[in-house]
Amino acid sequence: MRVSFRINGDPVAVEVEPRLHLADCLRDVLSLTGTHLGCEHGACGACTVIVDGTAVRACLMLTVQAEGTSVVTVEGLSSDDALSPLQTAFRKHHALQCGFCTPGMLTTAHALLTEEPDADADRIRSALSGNLCRCTGYIPIVEAVLEARAAYRKADKP
């Protein structure tokens, strides 16, 4: 089937089997391997991408469901030359070790802070509780997201 959507701002059209889920489409058809698969049944959150502003599990969404949407992956969160404020905060707080869950953490946090730049620590923990990390114990991830809020507030009010 032919499916058209926007990926990180650019329009794409892909020809896929109906059964292909969005994560496999991103990774195998579009070669955007930053979206990771940790369980393929919606439990770990590593494959989280942002579809029309909402964080979704790309392993639980069929590619055909992306028709007409705008999809943002980890590759779309920063420009080539600089990390985004959220990514910078992750690095500063050592909010990643092996880096495998990181794309899903970043997309989930980005979607949250875009909507709720004043989210408190409890709200952040709650929003991230669907994303599993085995390395960090989550503490530095929450610290990084708290710190990144300032940049989203500014972006909100130019």
Next chain:
Amino acid sequence: MIGTNRYIGSPVERIEDLRFLRGRGQFVGDLKRESMLHAAILRSPVAHGLIAAINPAAALAIAGVRAVITAKDVGGVPRIPLRLLPLPGTERFLQPVIAADRVRYVGEPVAVALADSPALAEDGVGAIALDIEELPPVPDRHVSGRGDILLYEEAGTNAAMIFTGDKGDADAAFRDADYVGRHRFAVQRHTALPMEPRGVLAEWDAAQGRMTVLGAAKVPFFNRDTLAAMLGLLPAEVDLIENDVGGGFGARGEFYPEDFLIPFAARHVGRPVRWLEDRREHLTAMNHARQADCEIEIACRSDGTILGVRGEVFVDLGAYVRTNGLIQPRTLAQCLTGPYRVPNVRITSTALLTNKTPSGTYRAPGRYEGSFFCERLIELAARDLGIDSAEMRLRNLISGGEMPYRLPRLEPVGPAGDTECDSGDYRETLERCLAEFGWEEKRALQGREIDGRYHGLAVACFIEGGGAGPKETARLDLEADGTASVYVGSTAVGQGLETVMAQIAADTLGMPLGQVRVLHGSTPFLDEGYGAFASRSTVLGGSAVFEAANALLAEIRAAAGARLGCAAEQVEVEDGYARAPDGRSLAFADLAAGGLRVTTAFGNDNRLTYTYGSAAAHVAVDPGTGDVELLDCLVVEDVGRIVNPLTLHGQAIGGMVQGLGGAFLEHLVYDATGQLLAGNLADYLIPTATDFPKIRAIALENHRSPSNPLGVKGAGEGAIIPIGGLMANAVANALASFGAMPNQLPLSSARVWHMGSAKKSTGSSE
């Protein structure tokens, strides 16, 4: 000698983060090759049985399924050798790379389907007709120990190995004791669970006779030699390439059946083959860990002085002895008494085979379990003797004056397995921990009910043996552009290896961090190397880099001295320049033309480093729901010397939360037929962001290790160790008025509720 140390000891942000944060990591699943086939593996659906027939015809009839490989195609089926503790007798229990006639656990590989896509390969697996005559399973270590059902009839026993740890005269100590306490404890089967499932991509170059395997981790050099022997190739004809690795924790990167089957398949079909594990197969295929129980006794004087510990430990090892499977029972026999002065010890640790996934190491193998046993035992002794928990431990910790302190002699290994605590003042970390935690003020809450919840406090102490194993190798090249390349045999599993090695090299060479690149793990970089286990990378790999950098520095000085007309020792090195006393200088780039390169191996004769520390916790338990809220949890450890406080803190906090998963959540439940009931991440629960937000860690560097030139100690596994015992004691103290005896992990809500629902003070024991 280290110069200005701009980097060592500083919270240097990680080099590797720049690619991970942008989604540019290169994990094995991100890699493809032209004309690559995809593999899926048919695994035994039963725990114990004889293979009557395997018929691949229906699979091969599917368009796009290219081949099915079974034991017949492999021919003489190799068995996977032990990497650690290859003791006589263990050869009987080694795992074949594919089941030929008998299956011994659910998940054991039986056939491999190769197809044009992963989905077609899975279709192929589903179409293979597998006929197994079921045998009665051995579902647990009790049935195993009776020996009436044998996993290996020819061996005549299900006991894979029996270790003893011996010191002094335990029986005499018990005869003379004022107090003896005897208890049973158990730790459940759980697993490392790295977030990235495993994967292998193998390419066979028939013209060159070369095998290249991507997706290697942890110990690529040992695995290269093992694979080469199995394939009838020379080690020089096999390259193992380490890509980014999504977590290891001891389990990933050991030699598993797939590490043979996928390269074999690539050679078999003459095309690249990739296999990516899915999470369900991960949970039955990758090493399990931790399952052990014991009946142990403690002997004390009435003042709480420990005189002896003795007893029996049983490990439920699963169906085969895997590469490092004996480390857990070994460590339980030798190190169960942890950081405490116990002059008389006799522990027997029996590794029993069962029809379950084989077990291996998981972060602090044997130490987490042993600490739980020991800390519960000591806590119960303190309670019975009317001594404060902290005072009991202060009284019995090994003191600085007793260093080096010899741990029990291990049999059947003998003197070669002797180990001793290397340095430190164990009371120092406990006193710091108690002060930071506020033990004196919080003690008043012990056992108290506030708003329907019962408060409990506990303290525990630990040692972490690290820096073990063979030498590690490092090579340093001064490049033509004046930068330095560091090649090291250590491997990265997410711990920040590139940054830490770059810090050590940059400081030693007096270069900016940005001019040092670190390449690691892959076998083509070095003739020899080893890898990452036993918290050894900074100790052995870091020391190898340090010594190689010093040797390279000497060459830089000599070359600069010759060019500048001064003695080598007069040359000052700073920021990538070598300066003569008269102020003239040469850039490293000008010196590199001479081809400056140094290779150094560093070993410490297997003298372990012992990081040590103490932990304290405060919980509130709701007896009506079984909910345990962790209100505070602190680990204070002394790691000898800190290279990067940021990554070290990450290791401590991450380890603590993993330990909390083992204490409260994680459980690989099996039924009586040997079926795994926790086969996905909705059933196998690991901690999430909301579970344990109140944890803290403090690292000290007051007592360096004498075993290496940096003075560092292995520090990746310490903070997880005390957590199981700490949590059980905190819950026990909270529910003391109910007579709660939390002697088994995990402390699931159901189990805690059960303890708290017993009528007050009538006692409830598990």
